[in-house]
Each structure stands twice: as structure tokens, then as C-alpha cells.
Amino acid sequence: MSAPHFSAAFRQELEQLFIWRRDVRHFRTDPVAESVLDGLLHTACLAPSVGLSEPWRFVRVDAPERRAVIRANFAQANAQALTGHNGDDAQRYATLKLAGLDDAPHQIAVFCETDPTQGRGLGRGTMPQTTVWSAVMAIHTFWLAAAAQGIGVGWVSILNPAKAALALSVNPNWQFLAYLCVGYPQEQASTPELERKGWEYRNPARRRWINR
Numbered sequence: 001m002s003a004p005h006f007s008a009a010f011r012q013e014l015e016q017l018f019i020w021r022r023d024v025r026h027f028r029t030d031p032v033a034e035s036v037l038d039g040l041l042h043t044a045c046l047a048p049s050v051g052l053s054e055p056w057r058f059v060r061v062d063a064p065e066r067r068a069v070i071r072a073n074f075a076q077a078n079a080q081a082l083t084g085h086n087g088d089d090a091q092r093y094a095t096l097k098l099a100g101l102d103d104a105p106h107q108i109a110v111f112c113e114t115d116p117t118q119g120r121g122l123g124r125g126t127m128p129q130t131t132v133w134s135a136v137m138a139i140h141t142f143w144l145a146a147a148a149q150g151i152g153v154g155w156v157s158i159l160n161p162a163k164a165a166l167a168l169s170v171n172p173n174w175q176f177l178a179y180l181c182v183g184y185p186q187e188q189a190s191t192p193e194l195e196r197k198g199w200e201y202r203n204p205a206r207r208r209w210i211n212r
């Protein structure tokens, strides 16, 4: 197979994908076709991983009772997070929608098998966290691939990870990384919702190199 040539037009479209990929919290309830979800998982698995260890474990959460436990976990963690803010800040935090758990038709928990046999330990002797970083790269690949098909992904991290892992009855050695809400977004936007709500803004200083 010969390597593809990526045209300037493709690169411009790819840049648009990066610009329009959003963390989505407002979902339509109609499902994404199973074949499309399978395709996203296959694409996510093209992510790089330390020693080719592929330590990501994508867990579909469909059972209503498990979803309810995660929903309650989020409500508790979010209420706790609110107590970390005061005055105007607390009022503003309370208005933010920080998960699409009620509407997203698909929910996917992502774990990392932190000490997998696959990869035979290559590359992670000095930095064992590299397995987690690898799994996060798969999440990002999934996120971008979804955005390319008009599918929204919302990363929910406001959860007690130990309780979330317990609720999903997975291998106790897997580390809970992310809970993803997946579905078609109610709206598209080229800027983060947190910016649109006045909570935080992209900082142009981050686009400058630090030189040493």
C-alpha cells in the first residue's frame, strides 16, 4: 500500500475539525448506529501507545441501573466541587452544565490497564504513567474521529473514580480514566462552552514557545 498524500485542502479541513471539536454536554437522544460506534473504537485503537501496549479498555455502559449509579456519583461529586467555590464564583459554577448524563444515548467508561503484559514493559520503566498517557491518546483519537462524523463527546471527570470503577464491575487492577457521554450534539460551536459561559478563556500565551 502506498502512503497517501495529504493535500492542502485536507489539511485545512483537518484544522477545521480541531477548531470545531467540542466537549459536548447537550445531546440529542437519538442513538448513533452501532456500526459507527464500532468504527470509532477501531479508529481510537490507532492511537500510539507505549511499547505498543494498547492499555486502553473501552467499556460500554448500557444498563440503566449502572448509569443511575454513575449519575448519582456525578451529582455528589459536583455538589462537593461547588463547595470549593465562593460567592459569585459559586453562583456561576452552579449554572454550568458539566455533564450530558441525562440525555446522551451512549456512555462509555475508559480505563487503563496500568501494567499490561502487552508491550512487554518497553518504554515505561522510567515513567510507568506512560500507559495512562497512552490510553488518554486513544480517548482523544476517539473524540476527534467522532467530531469528524458530527458526533459529540463529553468527558465527565467530576466523579469519584473508585466508586465509578466499582459500579462497573471491571477488573480491579484497571484505573478509571474517563466517563464519556456520546451522541449527536444539540448544537455546534467553534469555541468552548466554558468560554461562551464566561468561566474561562483560551490563553494566547500558551501558543507561544518557551525557549531555553
Ligand SMILES: Cc1cc2nc3c(=O)[nH]c(=O)nc-3n(C[C@H](O)[C@H](O)[C@H](O)COP(=O)(O)O)c2cc1C
Pocket: 021, 022, 023, 024, 025, 097, 098, 099, 155, 156, 157, 158, 191, 192, 193, 194
Ligand atoms: C481530562 C478532561 C476532563 C474533563 N472533565 C470535564 C467534566 O467533568 N465536565 C465537563 O463539562 N467538561 C469536562 N472536560 C471538558 C473541558 O471542560 C473542555 O475540554 C474545555 O473546556 C475546552 O472545551 P472544548 O473541549 O470544547 O474545546 C474535561 C476535559 C478533559 C480533557
